[in-house]
Amino acid sequence: MSILVDRSTRVICQGITGGAGSFHTDQCLLYGTQFVGGVTPKKGGMMWKGEKSGRELPVFNTVAEAVRATGATASMVFVPPAGAADAIMEAADAGIRLIVAITEGIPVLDMAKAKRFLKSFPGVRLIGPNCPGIITPGQCKIGIMPGPIHKPCGPNERGVGVISRSGTLTYEAVFQLTALGLPQTTCVGIGGDPVIGTTQIELLELFENDPQTEAILLIGEIGGTAEEQAAEYVARHVKKPVAAFIAGQTAPPGKRMGHAGAIISGGSGKAQDKIAALQKAGIEVAPTPADMGLAVQKALAKKK
Amino acid sequence: MKVHEYQAKELLAAAGAPIPRHIVCKTVQDVATAFDQLAEGRGVMVKAQIHAGGRGAGQLVGYPEKLGGVKFCATQEKARAVAEAMLQHPLKTLQTGPQGQPVRTLLVQADAEPAQEFYVAVVFDRSQGVPLLMASAAGGMDIEKVAHETPEKILKVPFAPETGLLPFQARRMAYELGFTPEQAPVAEKIMLALAQVYLQKDATLAEVNPLAVTKTGAVVVLDAKIDFDDNALFRHPDIAALRDEGEENPAEVRAAKAHLNFIQLDGTIGCLVNGAGLAMATMDIINYHGQAKGVGPANFLDVGGSVTPQGAVEAFRIILSDPKVKGILVNVFGGIASCATIAEALVKAGKEVGFRVPVVVRLEGNEVEKARAILAAAAADLPTLKSAPDLTSAAKMIVELSQ
Numbered sequence: 001m002s003i004l005v006d007r008s009t010r011v012i013c014q015g016i017t018g019g020a021g022s023f024h025t026d027q028c029l030l031y032g033t034q035f036v037g038g039v040t041p042k043k044g045g046m047m048w049k050g051e052k053s054g055r056e057l058p059v060f061n062t063v064a065e066a067v068r069a070t071g072a073t074a075s076m077v078f079v080p081p082a083g084a085a086d087a088i089m090e091a092a093d094a095g096i097r098l099i100v101a102i103t104e105g106i107p108v109l110d111m112a113k114a115k116r117f118l119k120s121f122p123g124v125r126l127i128g129p130n131c132p133g134i135i136t137p138g139q140c141k142i143g144i145m146p147g148p149i150h151k152p153c154g155p156n157e158r159g160v161g162v163i164s165r166s167g168t169l170t171y172e173a174v175f176q177l178t179a180l181g182l183p184q185t186t187c188v189g190i191g192g193d194p195v196i197g198t199t200q201i202e203l204l205e206l207f208e209n210d211p212q213t214e215a216i217l218l219i220g221e222i223g224g225t226a227e228e229q230a231a232e233y234v235a236r237h238v239k240k241p242v243a244a245f246i247a248g249q250t251a252p253p254g255k256r257m258g259h260a261g262a263i264i265s266g267g268s269g270k271a272q273d274k275i276a277a278l279q280k281a282g283i284e285v286a287p288t289p290a291d292m293g294l295a296v297q298k299a300l301a302k303k304k
Numbered sequence: 305m306k307v308h309e310y311q312a313k314e315l316l317a318a319a320g321a322p323i324p325r326h327i328v329c330k331t332v333q334d335v336a337t338a339f340d341q342l343a344e345g346r347g348v349m350v351k352a353q354i355h356a357g358g359r360g361a362g363q364l365v366g367y368p369e370k371l372g373g374v375k376f377c378a379t380q381e382k383a384r385a386v387a388e389a390m391l392q393h394p395l396k397t398l399q400t401g402p403q404g405q406p407v408r409t410l411l412v413q414a415d416a417e418p419a420q421e422f423y424v425a426v427v428f429d430r431s432q433g434v435p436l437l438m439a440s441a442a443g444g445m446d447i448e449k450v451a452h453e454t455p456e457k458i459l460k461v462p463f464a465p466e467t468g469l470l471p472f473q474a475r476r477m478a479y480e481l482g483f484t485p486e487q488a489p490v491a492e493k494i495m496l497a498l499a500q501v502y503l504q505k506d507a508t509l510a511e512v513n514p515l516a517v518t519k520t521g522a523v524v525v526l527d528a529k530i531d532f533d534d535n536a537l538f539r540h541p542d543i544a545a546l547r548d549e550g551e552e553n554p555a556e557v558r559a560a561k562a563h564l565n566f567i568q569l570d571g572t573i574g575c576l577v578n579g580a581g582l583a584m585a586t587m588d589i590i591n592y593h594g595q596a597k598g599v600g601p602a603n604f605l606d607v608g609g610s611v612t613p614q615g616a617v618e619a620f621r622i623i624l625s626d627p628k629v630k631g632i633l634v635n636v637f638g639g640i641a642s643c644a645t646i647a648e649a650l651v652k653a654g655k656e657v658g659f660r661v662p663v664v665v666r667l668e669g670n671e672v673e674k675a676r677a678i679l680a681a682a683a684a685d686l687p688t689l690k691s692a693p694d695l696t697s698a699a700k701m702i703v704e705l706s707q
Contacts, residue, residue, distance in 0.1 A: 027640060146640050
C-alpha cells in the first residue's frame, strides 16, 4: 500500500512540450511512471518523444481530449505561472482526480480562486503548487525529485510517509532515511506557497489510515500556522509515531525566505512557535536538518 | 514589493478614497513651495518617504534634536528646516536597523489633525484561503500589539475574491466600528477602495492606519501602506513602475537581477545553497553549532534548482561583497544533476572570484565521489576550500575555520 499514487496511476503532463515539462516527463518515464500523454494547446496531434527514454506520447490541445483518449486520472502541471491556475482548473473540469502542480510563482489570488473552483469537484485532489511532486518509491514518480535516493518498501515491509513544504530539504530528509535503512511509502511535497491544494492535516489522515505506513515525517517551515494545526491534529487523531523538522529558526521577520509562503508576518509564523506546538503534541522534533532521519528513528523507538 | 505612502494613497484615491491634499517633494525649495499651496494659514505635515514603518516614532541619525520622520510645521521656515534635516540625515525606525534609511522624498500634506483614529486593512487569510477585511477602532497605534493584547478589539470580515468586498459588508463594518451615520458612507468608500486595489492590483497587504476623523469632521486616509505580490507584477506594469530600488538592500537588488534569492543577515558565515527550504535549514544549522561562539549566518541564498558556473560566480561575489563575512558554507543537494557538474561549477567560480575566506563545501547526491575528487584536485588553486563529508561536520568546520 501507499497513498494517492501507485504503479497503476495513469498520468499526463500539462506543458509537456516546454523545457522542464519535457525533461521531467522523460525522467518520470525512466523511473517507471505510467505516463500516457501530454497537453500543450496548439500542439495537439503531434507525438512527443523523450530524449533519454526514447518513449513517444501523444500530445493533445485540451485536457478533456487527453482524458477521453488515454483514460488518465492524474496530471503533472508544468504550465508557466500566468496560465497555471487555469491549467489546474481545466484538469479538474476534465475529470483528472489528482493534479500535481510543480509550477513556482503563481499569483496568490489566482490560486485562491482556483482552490475555490476545485471545491465544486469533490474527490479531486490538488498537490502543490510550487512543490517537487509526489513519489511512491519503486512504483510511481510524478514530479522533479531524484528517484534513486528513495528506498521502496519490500513486500510486507512497512515504511515512512513524508510530508514537506520544501524541495531539496525533502531530498535531504529522504536521503537520511534511506541511509538509515528506513524505506518510504509515499513522499509528498505539498508546496511552499501561501495557498496550496492538499494540507498537512489531510496527508496525516491518509498516512494514519495507510496500513503500510509505520511512521510519518513532517517537514515544515516558517509562515502561516499550518504546523500548529497539524500538531493539534496529531495530538487528537494520529497514533503512529511522528517526527518533524521546522526550517527557518534564524529567519528574520517580514522577509520572504525564497518560498512565497515562508514569511513571518504580524507576529505569526515563527519557527519557535511551531516547534513548541509540535513538541507539545508529543512529536519528535529534529534539532538540526542533519537529524531528520534520526528523529524518525527516535519516534519509532519511543512508540515500541 | 513595497511602495511609498504617497504612492499607496494615490492608488486608493484613484479607487475613490478621500485623502488629504498632498505634494511630493524632492528638495527644500519644493517643500517651501508646497507649504504655500497647502498651509491655508494653519500649517502642513512633512512626512519622510521611506519603506520602513514606525516613522513618526523614529529618529534622524546624527541630528542633534529629537526629530523623527513625521512633523507638523506651522510656518514655512519650520517646514524648510525640517525638510533640510530629513533630507540630510538617515531615518532610523524600529524596522530600519541602527544605520537608518536615507530619505530622498518628502510628502507635504495639508493639515488634517485627527480627533479619532481607526485601523482598516485587507490581508490574506492563509487558513481560509481568502482575503480578509480587518478593522479596529483602536487605530493609529501598533496593530500587532492590539491584536496580541486585546484581540476582541479587532473585527474581521472574510470576502470572496470573485465578488470582492460587498457594499453591505463595508457598511456593517463601518457601523460596528462606531462611525456616525454622516461619517459611515465615507468610511465604507475607503474600505471598498482598499479591497478594490487589493484585488485588482494583486496586493498582499493594503492598510490604512490611521483612517482618521479629523477635528473638522472629515473622514480621510491619513497614512497607507500597500505591499504587492511579486509573482503578479508581470500583469501590472503600472505597479512594477512604482518600485524604488533605492529603498532596497543593494546586494538583494543585485542578486534578484541574477535570479538568485538572497537576503542579507547579521552574521559572519555566508551561505550558498540550492533550494529555499534547505537554505533556511543551512542557516539554522550554522546557528545551532555557532551560536555559543557568537557565529551565525550572514545571508540566506537560494541559487535555485541548478548550479551553473555563472550563477555561482555572481553568488560568491555577492556574498564576499559583505565585509563581515569570515567564511562560506556551500551546501548543495545534487538531485538529478550530477554533483560532479556542481563541483566543476564551484571550482570555476572560485578561480574566477578568488576566495579571501575559508570555504567549506558539502555536496550530497548523484555522483558525489566524483565531485569530491574534483574538489580535492583543485586544492592547489583554491587553498581555502575544504570538502566536508556531511552536513553536521560542514557546519562545525566553517564555524571553527571562521574564528
